[in-house]
Amino acid sequence: MTRNRLPFIVAGLLALAYVLFVFEGAVALPGSIRTLIVLVCAIAGLFWWARLDSKSSLAASYADDHRRFRTTGSKIGLGLFALLFVSAPVGFSWIGHGSAHLPTGLIPGLPLSDLWLTIGTFAAIYAIGAIGLNILIGNTGQISLGHSGFICLGAYSIGYFGEDLKIGGSRLPSIVWVFIAGALGALVSAAIGPFALRLRGNYLAMVSLLLVFLAQHIALNWISFTGGDINPRNDLPGFTFTLWPGRSLQFRDQGEAVFFDFFFSTKQAFFWLCWVFAAVAMIVARNVLRSRQGRAMMAVRDRDLSAEVIGVRQMYTKTWAFALSGAFAGVAGALYASYLGAVQPASFALDFSILFVAMIVIGGVGSVQGSVFGAIAIAGLLDFIKLLEPALKLLPGYQSNPGKPGMTFGVLNQLLYGLLLILFLKFFPTGFAGLWARFRRFLATWPFQN
Amino acid sequence: MTFLNGLVSGVALGAIYALIALGYVIVYRSTHILNFAQGAILTLGAYIVYLLMGPAKGTNFANPPSLLRLPYFVAIVLAMVLMAGFGWALETLVIRRFRGRPVFALIMATLGVGIILSAVKSWIWGTSPVNLDLPFGDKFFRIGGTDGLAIKYIDVFTFVLVGVIAVLFFFAFERSRLGTAMRATAADQEAAIAQGISPNVIFGMSWAISCALATLAGVLLASGAGSVASPQVSPSLGAFALVGFPAIVLGGVDSPGGAILGGGIIGIAQVMAGTYEPTIAPYVGTSFSTLVPYILMIMILVVKPSGLFGTKEVRRV
Numbered sequence: 003m004t005r006n007r008l009p010f011i012v013a014g015l016l017a018l019a020y021v022l023f024v025f026e027g028a029v030a031l032p033g034s035i036r037t038l039i040v041l042v043c044a045i046a047g048l049f050w051w052a053r054l055d056s057k058s059s060l061a062a063s064y065a066d067d068h069r070r071f072r073t074t075g076s077k078i079g080l081g082l083f084a085l086l087f088v089s090a091p092v093g094f095s096w097i098g099h100g101s102a103h104l105p106t107g108l109i110p111g112l113p114l115s116d117l118w119l120t121i122g123t124f125a126a127i128y129a130i131g132a133i134g135l136n137i138l139i140g141n142t143g144q145i146s147l148g149h150s151g152f153i154c155l156g157a158y159s160i161g162y163f164g165e166d167l168k169i170g171g172s173r174l175p176s177i178v179w180v181f182i183a184g185a186l187g188a189l190v191s192a193a194i195g196p197f198a199l200r201l202r203g204n205y206l207a208m209v210s211l212l213l214v215f216l217a218q219h220i221a222l223n224w225i226s227f228t229g230g231d232i233n234p235r236n237d238l239p240g241f242t243f244t245l246w247p248g249r250s251l252q253f254r255d256q257g258e259a260v261f262f263d264f265f266f267s268t269k270q271a272f273f274w275l276c277w278v279f280a281a282v283a284m285i286v287a288r289n290v291l292r293s294r295q296g297r298a299m300m301a302v303r304d305r306d307l308s309a310e311v312i313g314v315r316q317m318y319t320k321t322w323a324f325a326l327s328g329a330f331a332g333v334a335g336a337l338y339a340s341y342l343g344a345v346q347p348a349s350f351a352l353d354f355s356i357l358f359v360a361m362i363v364i365g366g367v368g369s370v371q372g373s374v375f376g377a378i379a380i381a382g383l384l385d386f387i388k389l390l391e392p393a394l395k396l397l398p399g400y401q402s403n404p405g406k407p408g409m410t411f412g413v414l415n416q417l418l419y420g421l422l423l424i425l426f427l428k429f430f431p432t433g434f435a436g437l438w439a440r441f442r443r444f445l446a447t448w449p450f451q452n
Numbered sequence: 453m454t455f456l457n458g459l460v461s462g463v464a465l466g467a468i469y470a471l472i473a474l475g476y477v478i479v480y481r482s483t484h485i486l487n488f489a490q491g492a493i494l495t496l497g498a499y500i501v502y503l504l505m506g507p508a509k510g511t512n513f514a515n516p517p518s519l520l521r522l523p524y525f526v527a528i529v530l531a532m533v534l535m536a537g538f539g540w541a542l543e544t545l546v547i548r549r550f551r552g553r554p555v556f557a558l559i560m561a562t563l564g565v566g567i568i569l570s571a572v573k574s575w576i577w578g579t580s581p582v583n584l585d586l587p588f589g590d591k592f593f594r595i596g597g598t599d600g601l602a603i604k605y606i607d608v609f610t611f612v613l614v615g616v617i618a619v620l621f622f623f624a625f626e627r628s629r630l631g632t633a634m635r636a637t638a639a640d641q642e643a644a645i646a647q648g649i650s651p652n653v654i655f656g657m658s659w660a661i662s663c664a665l666a667t668l669a670g671v672l673l674a675s676g677a678g679s680v681a682s683p684q685v686s687p688s689l690g691a692f693a694l695v696g697f698p699a700i701v702l703g704g705v706d707s708p709g710g711a712i713l714g715g716g717i718i719g720i721a722q723v724m725a726g727t728y729e730p731t732i733a734p735y736v737g738t739s740f741s742t743l744v745p746y747i748l749m750i751m752i753l754v755v756k757p758s759g760l761f762g763t764k765e766v767r768r769v
Contacts, residue, residue: 145556197750200757203555204486204705208697209753212746223737352694356563363560407516407578413571420567427561428549 013050016043051079052438053445068292087277090114090122091270119269121381126276127337129377130283132361133370134330137287139359140368141296142323143303144198145206147355148213152191152328154221154350156183156335157238158228164239164340176241176340180279183336184329191328195321202306214352221347228347236344240268241275272341279337280374283330287370290326299323360419364426366435375434379422384415456601458727459720464607464677466719467614471669472696473703473711474621475662481638481706482651482658485547485558486697489566490666491690493535496569497667498674498685499577500531501584508583516577524587528671532664539663540656548655570687581686586675590683610677613668618712625708630657638706666693680723695722698745702752704762713760718745 019039053075071077091114114122135149163179174182194213198206221228229235290296298319301309310316339345357380365376387394388411394400401408430437472490479487487493505527506518522530542565550561588605595601625631636644637654645651673692676683680692699718703710726741733740758764 139556143556145559197753201753204480204559205701205753205757207486207555207559208701209750211694211697212743212750215743215746219737219739219743222739356567359560359563367556406580407574407576409575413574416567416571417575420564420571423564423567424546424561427553427557427564431553431557 013046016046019043049445051075051082052442070288084281088274091119091273114273116267116269117385119273121385123269123273123276123341125378125381126273126280127334127341128358128361128381129280129374130276130337131331131334131358132365132373132377133280133283133287134327134334135358136362136365136368136370136373137290137299137330138323138327140362140366141291141303142299142320144320144323145203146194146210146213146324146327147207147352147359148194148210149327149331149358150350150352150354151213151217152187152331153335153338153354154217154347155190156187156332157339157345157350158221158235158335159183159186159332160336160339161227161235161238164336165237173239176239179239180333180336180340183332185332187328187330187332187335188325189328191331192321192325195317195324198320198324199317211352214350214355218347218350221350231347234344234346238339238343238345240343241272241340276337276341279333283333284370284374287330291370295319295322360423362433363423364433366433367431369433369435371438372433372435379434380419383419383422384411387411387414387418454727458723460601460603460607461680462720462723463716464604464610464719465680465723466716467610468669468672468677468692468715469695469699469719470618470712470715471614471665471672472693473699473715474618474708475665475669476696476700477703477706477708477711478634478658478665479662480700481708482634483543483547483551483655485562487662488559488562489569490662490696491693492566492569492573493539493663494666494670494673494693495685495687495690496538496573496670497531497535497663498670498689499573500534500667501527501671501674502577502582502685504530505584508585516580516582524585528668531671532667535667536660536664539659539661542663543656543659544652547659548652566690570690573687579687581682581684581688583684584671584674586683588675590676604676606672606675606677610672613672617665617668621708634658669693695745698749701749701759704759706763707759707761710759710761718748721745721748 071080131149131153135146138144138146160179160183163174163182164176165173167174194210197209201209222230224230225233227235291299298309298314299322301312301314302316302319302323306316309319361376361380362373363376364379365374366372394409394411394414397409397414401410403410426433432439472494475490476487479485502516503518504520504522505524506521520527546565547561550558553561586606588609590604590606592602592604595603625634633644633649634654634657636647636649637651641651644654669692670689673680673689674683674685695718696715699714700711701714702717703712703714722741722744725744729736729738729740752759
């Protein structure tokens with residue numbers, strides 16, 4: 003009995019402490035102690051959520067398996083995450099219309115600075131690409147290192163469909179060219195499906211290298227369209243969302259976005275936009291994986307021959323998986339190019355593909371949430387290191403001049419990225435998603451460890 | 453004359469690709485790992501040569517660190533020995549921990565090793581290129597008069613060296629105890645263990661040989677052989693190691709002879725494409741020659757998936 007109630011009592015006490023000392027400011031405390039309280043509350047909240055989420059997390063029936071939210075905890079967690087993402091660019095001041103009801107310092111660190119908003123936006127874009135790649139590698143078992151080729155395709159496609167193409171003198175709506183980018187990615191990627199039928203494992207990885215080089219070659223040489231690498235195209239369209247005729251939300255052109263009477267910076271607006279796309283991508287991926295097609299993909303991954311024996315068409319399933327991953331990559335590329343406004347062919351090199359594969363390894367192979375965790379981890383890595391600058395100065399050969407011998411942010415970033423990859427592969431092959439599952443299981447069976 | 457000139461640099465480039473591909477095949481045969489870290493190892497090897505022989509004379513200001521000032525050939529041999537030791541250590545400390553894991557994990561592990569190695573490289577030497585004291589420079593001799601065929605000494609050196617290494621390798625592979633043990637392990641690991649062969653030694657040896665070959669390939673590229681890279685030690689050398697993949701697919705992933713032939717074909721095809729592309733097909737773009745190896749790879753995979761000399765994959769149900 004006490005075992006069941008204890009966490010709730012602790013959580014309640016912590017919430018009270020939070021409200022008293024941090025939120026209401028009833029007792030004046032130094033900042034560091036406030037931060038400590040917030041930290042303890044955050045960790046306690048995580049435990050509480052994991053405990054709620056851990057109840058009956060195992061599917062015991064088909065109905066369970068088909069449910070979108072299997073536990074109360076997953077609903078609460080999703081709601082909290084949604085709240086966090088909605089409020090991240092502005093803090094919580096939006097609730098009281100800035101009438102100082104809810105102070106901006108409710109959660110330390112919010113609203114995010116422009117730097118962290120940029121990182122968050124890239125994390126969302128990477129998450130979309132990583133979800134697509136995870137469907138292909140994690141759920142269908144087809145190793146591809148060609149993902150950056152499709153992102154390149156999506157990125158440049160908006161140069162034509164968003165900027166050059168004019169129908170009756172006006173440009174296509176933004177939402178249309180994002181989906182065109184996805185469709186193009188799907189079409190080109192589906193062409194790889196038949197190759198995957200004959201090749202597997204190492205061979206497929208080698209063949210997929212061609213995609214990267216082909217995309218880069220075209221981007222470098224189709225100078226009239228892409229500008230090559232000397233004079234890269236910099237007129238890629240920002241995002242415009244038409245609410246009704248005469249009223250539209252501009253995401254880049256005017257330097258700020260307008261939502262009704264609120265003014266937001268481009269960075270804030272793009273953060274929301276990209277996370278909305280990421281959320282849609284997550285929902286689509288979750289649903290696809292729960293469908294017949296998703297089960298077929300996993301059957302092909304586990305043993306393609308047996309899958310065929312039970313009536314799964316290998317060709318169709320693999321082509322489908324490639325098309326789906328290409329579609330996600332295309333959308334990610336379109337958002338990437340739209341956010342940056344200018345892209346160089348050199349940014350879609352093999353390293354970019356490897357970055358996405360690293361995300362799914364660190365996040366969790368075969369898990370949709372894992373891809374998002376991985377994307378956030380990789381996108382935040384460099385700037386996390388920048389926070390550690392005082393410690394970085396102790397490293398041998400520290401200097402701040404990139405290219406010269408010695409430890410710079412870039413080098414340390416690369417070093418940690420490689421180490422993280424190797425260590426996760428060796429010790430946590432299921433990534434963050436697997437760690438989270440283990441944590442939940444630990445809490446669910448708490449006094450009885452397994 | 454253009455054709456002959458292209459053929460000469462193509463053969464030299466092909467010889468380097470053959471070295472890289474041979475390294476891949478040796479590791480693949482014994483451990484079934486595609487070593488995606490080869491590019492970083494190749495560059496590291498070239499930097500180790502720099503470490504041992506120092507910068508070119510007259511460029512002494514603000515050069516990245518170097519230890520000794522050994523002659524070119526001594527430095528190469530010593531670097532190969534050092535890198536062989538490094539390869540053994542790498543296999544023992546890192547790669548061995550991933551034995552028995554799925555293909556995807558192995559590929560990612562080697563990629564991770566590659567990322568760490570290039571980070572360490574930029575930590576020690578930075579990313580700007582450095583010049584070596586090259587005994588051949590870009591000196592050449594001509595056959596057939598003053599406007600005859602120009603052959604660079606480094607190309608001849610590369611071709612002869614790789615030829616000698618290939619002959620030595622095949623002799624050792626077929627005749628020596630170690631070579632026989634390697635072939636036995638590749639054919640049937642359990643049977644090899646039953647004969648008293650330690651697979652750990654074989655795996656370590658294959659990584660050691662592969663790293664030594666990669667070092668040689670790296671320093672030859674950095675010496676200007678094949679006329680594809682500027683004759684400098686720089687991080688961009690690693691990109692050439694990827695061309696080893698098409699080479700081994702062309703020759704058959706488990707055939708050392710195929711690797712050498714595949715490397716040669718790819719090298720010649722790449723240089724020929726680079727030579728004739730501007731006149732015959734200017735519309736395909738100037739960097740088309742970088743695509744040629746991969747197009748050849750796709751073509752051979754469609755026609756004969758096991759490559760020219762590879763054993764056909766048997767799938768058991």
